[in-house]
Each structure stands twice: as structure tokens, then as C-alpha cells.
Amino acid sequence: MxxxxxxxxxxxxxxxxxxxxxxxxxxxxxxxxxxxxxxxxxxxTPEVAMTAVKNANIEVLEYSHSAGFESYRNKLSQYYKSHGLPVEVADIIITTGGSEALLFAMGSTMDQGDEIIIPEPFYANYNGFSTASGVKVVPVISTIDTGFALPPIAAFEKLITAKTKAILICNPGNPTGYLYSKDEMLQLAELVKKHDLFLIADEVYREFAYDGYEHHSVMNLPGIEEHAIMIDSVSKRYSMCGARIGCIVSKNKEVMATAMKFAQARLSPPTFAQIASEAALETPQxxxxxxxxxxxxxxxxxxxxxxxxxxxxxxxxxxxxxxxxxxxxxxxxxxxxxxxxxxxxxxxxxxxxxxxxxxxxxxxxxxxxxxxxxxxxxxxxxxxxxxxxxxxxxxxx
Missing domain, CATH: 3.90.1150.10 (Aspartate Aminotransferase, domain 1)
Structure with a gap:
């Protein structure tokens, strides 16, 4: 058999x-x-998103652009800028959920047998994406006793080998709810600069920060524009898990050109879900x-x-x-x-x-x-x- x-x-x-x-x-x-x-x-789910789908007057359900609707990417760029993130339209590729964005990120930056360092516990599917990409996860343990704070940078540094290509964080974290401080983000920025690594930040829970704590995005870290890759999604922000729309964002033109090849191979993200996601950007504060x-x-x-x-x-x-x-x-x-x-x-x-x-x-x-x-x-x-x-x-x- x-x-x-x-x-x-x-x-x-x-x-x-x-x-x-x-x-x-x-x-x-x-x-x-x-x-x-x-x-x-x-x-x-915001009514504006559902209404946009109901009102969509489409006679032929065509492929969309491999990078996603240009109108959506334009609005998304404006959304990020309104939140203080310097993201241009060319820095964005729309993906089928944050999951595909992570697969594109790994596929664009890592080869078979390369290593990615991830603070654990982490979103369980990182294990699956890594296995699918032939990449080895090297965990650095954070504990419940520290509230799952970032482990000391020395703990990361001793795990870096010639095969290490990236550090991946989820901020705020799934499954821990931990939110990285500005100081922790700056420490990670210094580390990836020093060792010439990518810093991939899964920021799909960006809006969900409590008690006056502030979210610090990877896209706002000075001096690591070529190292930074942001993963985002509409799933949690707008309670639209079934839409399966996310994006990969980076200033690194070679990374984005490579990710575009993966995007072309899967043709295009879903049309109706992009209509809903674009409309969702009109959701009031x-x-x-x-x-x-x-x-x-x-x-x-x-x-x-x-x-x-x-x-x-x-x-x-x-x-x-x-x-x-x-x-x-x-x-x-x-x-x-x-x-x-x-x-x-x-x-x-x-x-x-x-x-x-x-x-x-x-x-x-x-x-x-x-x-x-x-x-x-x-x-x-x-x-x-x-x-x-x-x-x-x-x-x-």
C-alpha cells in the first residue's frame, strides 16, 4: 500500500x-x-462588513490580484498610518488568513533545515507551519511564574546557530496574553541586527491591550526595517475568523518580491472576504x-x-x-x-x-x-x- x-x-x-x-x-x-x-x-462582526457583501453586485466572480485588491491595500496602508505604523501599499500582500502570511514568511526567508527561535508557549500552529516548511523550531521557554515575560536575551543568544534565520513572536501573545514592552522589543531589535536575522511579529491581536498598556509594533522599531516582517489578520480584530483574510507586511523589498511568488502560486485571496475586510476598515472606534x-x-x-x-x-x-x-x-x-x-x-x-x-x-x-x-x-x-x-x-x- x-x-x-x-x-x-x-x-x-x-x-x-x-x-x-x-x-x-x-x-x-x-x-x-x-x-x-x-x-x-x-x-x-461589524455590520458594515456584512452589508458590503450583501450589496456586492458581482456578475462574474473573477480572480483578484495576487497581492489582493489595490483598493483594500490602499485603505489598509491608511489604517496602519493612522495607528502610527509607516506602512506603504507596496509593503502589503493580502493573504488567505494570517496562517498563509506565516507560511509565506517562512517560505520566503528559510530553507529546509533552517531554524527559527520562538518563545514558548506559542500558538500551536507555529509547529505545523514550521513542519510544513521543513523548518526546525528552537524554543526558548518563558514561564507562568514570570507571567510569560520575554526570556533574557542571553537565553536567545545562546540558541543562535549558523542555521538560525529568524525569531518569531506573537504580540500580544496567544496562548499567554502577554504583551511585549517597548524595552523588550528594542532588545529583540538589537539582537536581530547583531546576528542578521529576521524578526517576524504576529500582531493579529494588536487592538487587544488592557490596563493602559500600549502595543509596540515591529514596524515601529528603528533601524531594523530590512529585518522586520509583520503578520496581521482580520479574524480577531473584527470577529471575522471565517473570512480567512490576513496580510504579510515588510519594508524588505526582496522578501516581498519573494512572498509575491508564493502569492502568485496560490493565485489570489478570496473576493467576497476581501470585500468584507475592506468595508470593515470603516468600523467606528x-x-x-x-x-x-x-x-x-x-x-x-x-x-x-x-x-x-x-x-x-x-x-x-x-x-x-x-x-x-x-x-x-x-x-x-x-x-x-x-x-x-x-x-x-x-x-x-x-x-x-x-x-x-x-x-x-x-x-x-x-x-x-x-x-x-x-x-x-x-x-x-x-x-x-x-x-x-x-x-x-x-x-x-
Whole structure:
């Protein structure tokens, strides 16, 4: 029988989606499942985006330009400039989600066997994108005890080899909610200059910063214009995960010309989704003000409730809408499956994402889970109540 590729065998399962069959079984039993496992906001997509698609008068659904609509890139450039980022139209290629932008970034800057340094825990699909690109992830560990702050630069420096091509950060972070300080960003800038590396910043949660903290973009770091690559997406900003529209942004003309070849190979990003994304740029600031207030309140509610459970440790997120919680258990994978397969509280249970899948170092994060606070506050309170009951029952077995 023909065999699948080694690359295919090495592709990691999604720690977020691999529990879906168990959730389906729980629902078939009549149990309600509170989904804390996936960053799918329940916030309404801006009406202006949905209206643009409904009103689109298209007789032939043609290919778009490989770099995306010029009108969209023009407006996107203006959007970035209004947020203090010096991004020109030529610096932008529209992609099918931030995922494709990351694949383009890796494909344009790294060869088979090259290395990329990533602070962990990190967005689980970075493992998948790296495997698909034949690139080796070299993790540098950040811990819950420091709130997942950037590890010391010396820890990065000792990992740099002749094969190292880039450092990748998620800012604010998924799964930690950590927001990099200006000083941390400047330290990374110095490091990539010194060792002639790329600094790839996944900034899809840029708007989601709390408590007066400010987001510092890779595109604003002086002196590393040729090193900086920004990844962005409409998924979280406008609650448009299903649109699958993102972009890769860089001042490095050779990188962008190379990324364009990958863009041409996949032909073009989807037309209707670009219409929605372009219209979404008209979303009023009041929308974001309300969304940020809502997420901050959800974060405060979730953290306060988790801190009431004995043996639970949680790092308070400064941005995005995730947190990592350390639970008084040995194996979060087993616990997450048990929650769906064997436990209910008045026919209700919760679905969490085991955090080990957000690390590439084996054996790390086994007792941690990622929780997305994308549900309304009363649902978060009920979810943590269920979690507390579940932990008591699980640990008494």
C-alpha cells in the first residue's frame, strides 16, 4: 500500500481541535459544552462588513490580484498610518488568513533545515507551519511564574546557530496574553541586527491591550526595517475568523518580491472576504472601545474566579483574549478528555485546550490549559464553577 510522507506523519495535531470528537459525543448525550478551547469570539462582526457583501453586485466572480485588491491595500496602508505604523501599499500582500502570511514568511526567508527561535508557549500552529516548511523550531521557554515575560536575551543568544534565520513572536501573545514592552522589543531589535536575522511579529491581536498598556509594533522599531516582517489578520480584530483574510507586511523589498511568488502560486485571496475586510476598515472606534471594555471585564471575571480555586495558578494577561492556567492535575490532555467523556454538572461541562500542545519542548506544560475568554461573563462564571467541581471529582478518583 502507498505510504504517506514523513512530513505528513510529523505534522502535529491541533491541541485546540483534536478534542472535537469528544465534545460531539458530550453534546449527543444532551450535555451543554462551554467552549473555552478556541479563540472564536462571540462578538458580532461589524455590520458594515456584512452589508458590503450583501450589496456586492458581482456578475462574474473573477480572480483578484495576487497581492489582493489595490483598493483594500490602499485603505489598509491608511489604517496602519493612522495607528502610527509607516506602512506603504507596496509593503502589503493580502493573504488567505494570517496562517498563509506565516507560511509565506517562512517560505520566503528559510530553507529546509533552517531554524527559527520562538518563545514558548506559542500558538500551536507555529509547529505545523514550521513542519510544513521543513523548518526546525528552537524554543526558548518563558514561564507562568514570570507571567510569560520575554526570556533574557542571553537565553536567545545562546540558541543562535549558523542555521538560525529568524525569531518569531506573537504580540500580544496567544496562548499567554502577554504583551511585549517597548524595552523588550528594542532588545529583540538589537539582537536581530547583531546576528542578521529576521524578526517576524504576529500582531493579529494588536487592538487587544488592557490596563493602559500600549502595543509596540515591529514596524515601529528603528533601524531594523530590512529585518522586520509583520503578520496581521482580520479574524480577531473584527470577529471575522471565517473570512480567512490576513496580510504579510515588510519594508524588505526582496522578501516581498519573494512572498509575491508564493502569492502568485496560490493565485489570489478570496473576493467576497476581501470585500468584507475592506468595508470593515470603516468600523467606528466606538466598536473597538466597547469590545475592549467587554474583553477586559471578561478577563477580570475569569481570573478572579480561577484564583478562588485552590491549587490553580493563572498568569494575568495584558492583551489578546487568552490565559494559561496551571491546574492541580498531572495530565491536562487526560483531564480535558475526561471533562467531555465522563463528567457533567447538571448536564453541562467545559472544553479547554491542553497547553502542552503550545510548547515544542517535550514534557513541558503538562498540567496547564489555555482558556479563551470569548464567552459572556455569566458563562465564564458558570464555566469556572464547573471546572472547580470537575477538579474536586477528578482528584478524588
Amino acid at each position: 502507498p505510504k504517506v510522507s514523513n512530513k505528513g506523519k510529523q505534522m502535529p495535531e491541533s491541541p485546540i481541535r483534536k478534542l472535537v470528537p469528544y465534545a460531539d459525543i458530550a453534546k449527543k448525550k444532551g450535555n451543554k459544552v462551554y467552549h473555552l478551547n478556541i479563540g472564536q469570539p462571540d462578538i458580532k 466606538s466598536y473597538f472601545d466597547e469590545v475592549i471594555t467587554e474583553y477586559r471585564e471578561r478577563r477580570d471575571t475569569l481570573v478572579a474566579e480561577l484564583q478562588k480555586i485552590e491549587g490553580v495558578k493563572v498568569a494575568v494577561p495584558k492583551g489578546a483574549f487568552y490565559c494559561i492556567a496551571q491546574l492541580p492535575i498531572d495530565n491536562a490532555d487526560h483531564f480535558a478528555q475526561w471533562l467531555l467523556e465522563s463528567f457533567d454538572s447538571n448536564h453541562e461541562t467545559v472544553m479547554v485546550a491542553p497547553a502542552a500542545g503550545f510548547y515544542s519542548t517535550p514534557g513541558v506544560g503538562l498540567n496547564e490549559v489555555r482558556i479563551a475568554y470569548v464567552l459572556k461573563k455569566e458563562d465564564l462564571i458558570r464555566s469556572v464553577q464547573i471546572l472547580k467541581e470537575a477538579l474536586a471529582q477528578y482528584n478524588s478518583k
